[in-house]
Amino acid sequence: MKRAQRKGREAGRVDLDEILPEYDFSRSRPNKYASRYAAGSIVVVLEPDVAAVFPSAGEANEALRALAGIIQKRRSLRTASRRSA
Secondary structure, rough: OOOOOOOOOOOOOOOOOOOOOOOOOOOOOOOOHHHOOOOOOOOOOOHHHHHHOOOOOHHOOOOOHHHHEEEHHHHHHHHHHHHHH
């Protein structure tokens, strides 16, 4: 949900209840990996043992596409066999 903007609120100013004093952003910097995430991408975190099998994102995507094709084919065969029964 979006908050309604208050009239007269200064740009860049935050309310006291929005940022607690223990939060220190003085040494923060922009995310250097942000450009890697293309618009429409979904980030999935793999367990280390699974990630070790795939040396690159391309190979992981290729394997998942192959698996997705098998799943879709099996679903369509199952649906067709139910119709004929």
